[in-house]
Amino acid sequence: MFGASDLLRSINGPTEADKPMIIELAVAAMEELFRMAQMGEPLWLPSLDGTTTELSEDEYIRSFPRGIGPKPAGFKCEASRETAVVIMNHISLVEILMDVNQWSTVFSGIVSRAMTLEVLSTGVAGNYNGAFQVMTAEFQVPSPLVPTRESYFVRYCKQHADGTWAVVDVSLDNLRPSPVVRCRRRPSGCLIQEMPNGYSKVTWVEHVEVDDRGVHNIYKQLVNSGLAFGAKRWVATLDRQCERLASAMATNIPTGEVGVITSQEGRKSMLKLAERMVISFCAGVSASTAHTWTTLSGSGADDVRVMTRKSVDDPGRPPGIVLSAATSFWLPVPPKRVFDFLRDENSRSEWDILSNGGVVQEMAHIANGQDTGNCVSLLRSANSSQSNMLILQESCTDSTASFVIYAPVDVVAMNMVLNGGDPDYVALLPSGFAILPDGTTAHGGVIGEVGSGGSLLTVAFQILVDSVPTAKLSLGSVATVNNLIACTVDRIKAAVSCENA
Numbered sequence: 001m002f003g004a005s006d007l008l009r010s011i012n013g014p015t016e017a018d019k020p021m022i023i024e025l026a027v028a029a030m031e032e033l034f035r036m037a038q039m040g041e042p043l044w045l046p047s048l049d050g051t052t053t054e055l056s057e058d059e060y061i062r063s064f065p066r067g068i069g070p071k072p073a074g075f076k077c078e079a080s081r082e083t084a085v086v087i088m089n090h091i092s093l094v095e096i097l098m099d100v101n102q103w104s105t106v107f108s109g110i111v112s113r114a115m116t117l118e119v120l121s122t123g124v125a126g127n128y129n130g131a132f133q134v135m136t137a138e139f140q141v142p143s144p145l146v147p148t149r150e151s152y153f154v155r156y157c158k159q160h161a162d163g164t165w166a167v168v169d170v171s172l173d174n175l176r177p178s179p180v181v182r183c184r185r186r187p188s189g190c191l192i193q194e195m196p197n198g199y200s201k202v203t204w205v206e207h208v209e210v211d212d213r214g215v216h217n218i219y220k221q222l223v224n225s226g227l228a229f230g231a232k233r234w235v236a237t238l239d240r241q242c243e244r245l246a247s248a249m250a251t252n253i254p255t256g257e258v259g260v261i262t263s264q265e266g267r268k269s270m271l272k273l274a275e276r277m278v279i280s281f282c283a284g285v286s287a288s289t290a291h292t293w294t295t296l297s298g299s300g301a302d303d304v305r306v307m308t309r310k311s312v313d314d315p316g317r318p319p320g321i322v323l324s325a326a327t328s329f330w331l332p333v334p335p336k337r338v339f340d341f342l343r344d345e346n347s348r349s350e351w352d353i354l355s356n357g358g359v360v361q362e363m364a365h366i367a368n369g370q371d372t373g374n375c376v377s378l379l380r381s382a383n384s385s386q387s388n389m390l391i392l393q394e395s396c397t398d399s400t401a402s403f404v405i406y407a408p409v410d411v412v413a414m415n416m417v418l419n420g421g422d423p424d425y426v427a428l429l430p431s432g433f434a435i436l437p438d439g440t441t442a443h444g445g446v447i448g449e450v451g452s453g454g455s456l457l458t459v460a461f462q463i464l465v466d467s468v469p470t471a472k473l474s475l476g477s478v479a480t481v482n483n484l485i486a487c488t489v490d491r492i493k494a495a496v497s498c499e500n501a
Helices: 004-009 016-038 057-063 090-098 100-106 217-224 231-249 264-283 335-343 345-350 411-418 475-500
Strands: 044-046 053-055 076-086 111-122 131-139 149-159 165-171 183-185 188-194 200-210 294-297 305-311 320-331 360-367 375-381 389-397 402-410 431-437 455-466
Touching: 016 111, 016 131, 016 149, 016 165, 016 188, 016 200, 053 057, 053 076, 076 231, 090 100, 090 149, 090 165, 090 188, 090 200, 100 111, 100 131, 100 231, 111 264, 149 183, 200 231, 217 320, 217 455, 231 264, 231 389, 264 360, 264 375, 264 389, 264 402, 264 411, 264 431, 264 455, 305 475, 320 475, 335 389, 335 402, 335 431, 335 455, 335 475, 345 360, 345 375, 345 475, 389 411, 402 411, 455 475
Parallel strands: none
Antiparallel strands: 044 053, 076 200, 111 131, 131 149, 149 165, 165 183, 165 188, 183 200, 188 200, 294 305, 305 320, 320 455, 360 375, 375 389, 389 402, 402 431, 431 455
8 A cells, every 4th residue: 555655756746858848837827816816708708606706728728729628538627716815924824825735725725745756957046936845735625525636737837027926827637637537737836915904815726637436416506616625715714714823823812712822922823733633634535536545445326435554653643553534425504503513512412422422511712713613622521531632623714614532631731832832742533524605506595694504514433443554454343433423424414404394
């Protein structure tokens, strides 16, 4: 079984002979991105409901005859454009996009893994103007029912004469003939304009050609709507993460939120621990081919996909054999209702089998976004048998996706974090939920509007089944985890449908 890094390492960087062609392709892509971001009709046409714009493929081919060649047979075009003002300065935004670790952290709900294979140019001294890097990345929807999209591309960053920064990606798959290319990125990326008071205006263009036949029926509408992989999701994620980062940097902590957190350092450490928990959760739910997980079972809907991983010498995870089980299903309830039900500690006993019906109290709360649902909290189960364990939870929501992710943490380790200690050494196994709109819009409303459409819910658990990494995995433990998921799903369905009645 290939680990993720082995698979990515087997993809070689470009040869010397390829480099002039890569740079030429990237420069043409940059020009295309600028035009795609700024042109109106007839290239971009208003959608039927008037809420978005759609790319005219015929007009695109007329306007941009060069590029990476015709669309492969059987592939579909997905193109979208979105603009937003975000709370981050333009230089920091460029740094996030050009540093693969920051980029995959900020977009962990969309980028399941990424790697820079080669830097062709670092840009001008001191900034990324003129930087070229060859990268590989895998894009995901947090569900085992949507295959990940792997892409091999060049990323180019440039500051234009008017001060606007732009970062563009374009596929290099034609340099690496591969029978399994399921996704090609035509010039995609964003323009970043400086705004007053440390804000930036971002215009995002996402343009891919993809073979999406592996997408399960219940996710087809979401993927087709562009909400799964399109510009709207990238921009909504960025906006949400900029808010989260601004709150992590904040020194004026609102008085109502401290609880057991008494110091700025403790607050920062807890947010950093929660961020790692979220990244780990996202890496364990998507239908990735090359993660460090080994898939044991699960393919169709109503199926639970079970994967296993041995954890050795990783201070951030408990040692032993870890089982990850995930399943996705549709609920006839709007995403906001599902999110509010799952994040509320008062309704936790209705679905959380492991809390044994015990009452859960919030001991600490960090608000990290404008929506009240965006927060990190520390919960304690009033059930006395687990007195040495707390629950760390992060809930976050934007117009395209919501998450409620939690992990049991040891009291001693958590005290260290609350005192500002290094959160990287706290062993965590996250479980939780990803809640997405189903892509339908009731009565022509905007997706994400309260009361419109149903939800697609992914439930995932990571559980340590044996603390000895060399132990054999028993079928009994797989059955137990399967059963745990099935019971949780039934409880959630019962709870939200009786609310709905």
